[in-house]
Amino acid sequence: MYVVDLEAAKQDPRLPQTLCDAANLAKFIRNILPGILNKMKVKYHWADLPRVVVHDKASYMVTSQHERLQVACAGALNEAGLRSWAGHGAEPTNWLVKKFGDVYLHETLISHIRRLLGRNFP
Helix, strand or coil: CCCCCCCHHHHHCCCCCCCHHHHHHHHHHHHCCCHHHHHHHHHHHCCCCCEEEEECCCCCCCCCCCCCCCCHHHHHHHHHCCECEEEEECCCCCCCCCCCCCCCCCCCHHHHHHHHHHHCCC
């Protein structure tokens, strides 16, 4: 899990200030994700690094008008040596489902977090 650090992002323009718009998500993909994957490779003794990113049709990843990857995200994936499971930037993404909890694990995680935030904690 990555938590955005607004103070650090104010000091370093390479860091994202949020993860819910294409420009900032591209910063995460380009400048943060490769380091996280490298640390995980060492920690879990992976033979190689994952190179395919599974994502949904969120507006910051896929344009609703053209049903293609956002240009900023497609470029960042390419620069990071990664690719979308939907293909490259010009591939159609109209087959992607918007919310599909069993495949998009973050949807399940988000639903649990929202449910827990609705309660009072000691």
